[in-house]
Amino acid sequence: MKTTYTYDHYFKYDEIKTILESFADKFPDLIDLQVNCVTLEGRNQYVATLTNKKTGNALDKPGWYLDGNIHAGEVTASMCAMHTIDYLLTNYGTDKDCTKILDEMCIYVIPRVTPDGAEMYLSSPYSLRSVDRVHNDKEGGIKEEDIDNDGVIRMMAIKTSYGAWKKSKEDASLMELRDPSDDEGIFYDIYPEGLLEEYDGDENLKVRKKAWGLDFNRNFPYGWYPEPRQSGAGDYPLSNPETKAIADFVLAHPNIGGAAIGHTSGGLILYPPGTKASYKAPQSDIEILKAIARMGEEELSYQPMNIFDSFLSSQEFYDSGALDDWMYETQGIPAYTMEFWDVNAKAGVKYNWGEKKDSIYDDLKRFTAIMKWVKENAPEYFVDWKKFDHPKFGEVELGGFNFKFTQQNPPEKFLLEELEHDTKFNLRFIKAMPKLCIDSISAEKIEEGIYKIEAVVANKGYLSTSLTQNALDNDYAKPVIVDIEGGEILSGKESTEIKELQGYSQTQTGVYYYGNITTFASAKAKKKLSWIVKADEGTQISIKASQIKAGKATKQITL
DSSP, rough: OOSSOOOOOOOHHHHHHHHHHHHHHHHTEEEEEEEEEOOSSSSSEEEEEEEEGGOOGGGGSEEEEEEEESSSHHHHHHHHHHHHHHHHHHHTSSSSSHHHHHHOEEEEEESSSSSEEEEEEEHSSOOOOOSOOOOSOOEEEEEEOOOTTTOOOOOEEEEOTSSSSESSOOOOTSSEEOOOOOOSSSOEEESSSEEEOSSSOOOOOOOOOEEEEEGGOSSSSOOOOOTSSSSTOOTTTTTTTHHHHHHHHHHTTEEEEEEEEESSSSEEESSEEEEEEEEOOOOHHHHHHHHHHHHHHHHHEEEEEIIIIIISSSSSSSOOOOOOHHHHHOOOOOOEEEOOOOOOHTOOOOOOOOOOOOOOHHHHHHHHHHHHHHHHHGGGEEEEEEEEEEEETTEEEEEEEEOOOOOOOSSSSHHHHHHHHHHHHHHHHTTTTTOOOEEEEEEEETTTTTTEEEEEEESSSSBBBTTTTTHHTTTTOOOOOEEEESSSSEEOOOOESSSSSOGGGGGGEOTTTTEEEEEOOOOOEEEEEEEEEEOOOOOOEEEEETTTTTTEEEEEEEO
């Protein structure tokens, strides 16, 4: 896929800033670059608005939302967002799809939701959830540190007769669980590489809870719970400037009709609801969410999955307060969480999502396979066990892979493949938005100076103008407004409201057990309107239709 920039490494803040500013300079008619918020460390959360300004205002077109990096370490997602921006702009005017999308649609992109957190992740050995701000800090235990100064926090094996691990006989670089009958041998406990921060208690070691515990994807209003019910949720909904800026942006841009929210990892396309079983949601919505997710499965080979039914580890104490649920439940927007990169599949041990939970032995088998894959395919991110003189524990062993760019994100040599497949899905998702049009307009002369005007207003998109049944049920959906101008209106309204124009997603289809594929009932995608107008011959009559999710359409006829 043709792009202006290369995607063979992970961009830090300054590079993202430079690239976005270069696009704004090079394509002034196609992109507006704005600062959505300024973080506590003084970095900008950028939003790029992509549309052809010459074909209309952004808010007058169907909108689509894309973001990345709401979690600091999930930098693949920000690279996917940047690649989509690049591809659309670079290929405008030469590629039919890119040109049509930017002429007719409006694309909103926040490439890096947490620039502070991502910068810490990319510039230090540390891993963190969303941002490097102290939250719910609890001291004591082994604190993660790069004690050998190699730039990576790996595993630390401490030799102890009480240990639960032993080295594999087949490969000494790997560990395996100590068998229940193992009463002789060399055993280890394994912790993150780090230093011991003293704490009150006995001699048993523990891992110190990370001080940077904020989780931006638990900070949105729908399903928000405070600590300790929801770890990382923040002091109150939207308590972080980064998350509040996103919510404010979505509310200020009501033309948004779909959303792809970028995360890692697992190779999944997650769809709402996330706070209740999918059978409790409108089933027409679930079918729509599945149909769009299937396009992602085709492009990315990722598994579509409902969040609540299959992804959550607990359906009683479930994770919530997420952006996708807030968008769907309070705005009616079909929103997806994209979990990029699936190292399990690469290693031939695909995770059994939605099935019986694996035992620790299954998990260890998977971990071992991933370790072997890394050693073979990304050896630059693997270090065999090596001895180190620890200031507290004496001789320990450090080793393992760099989790950041093997499990959480792909090694750079595998990055571009992920980005290209995601951009292809994004372009297909964008095309699913509702598309308002005036299908036909006619005028019949009844008598001198009196005419009957008829117009068919329609939605040619996949999604309905309401987007979802959830939006209709909760009164979020806005009507289609049809205005007529020119002459004196004798019958009919100058401004007419149409509650909804369905998309072809609502066409009832099926296959007879003995028979053919069938359309049982077409979607209610069209509405015929008529007026009686008093006007002179030669008068121009204009029909204008608008709907916030589906855009605007105009058609004229001369009497």
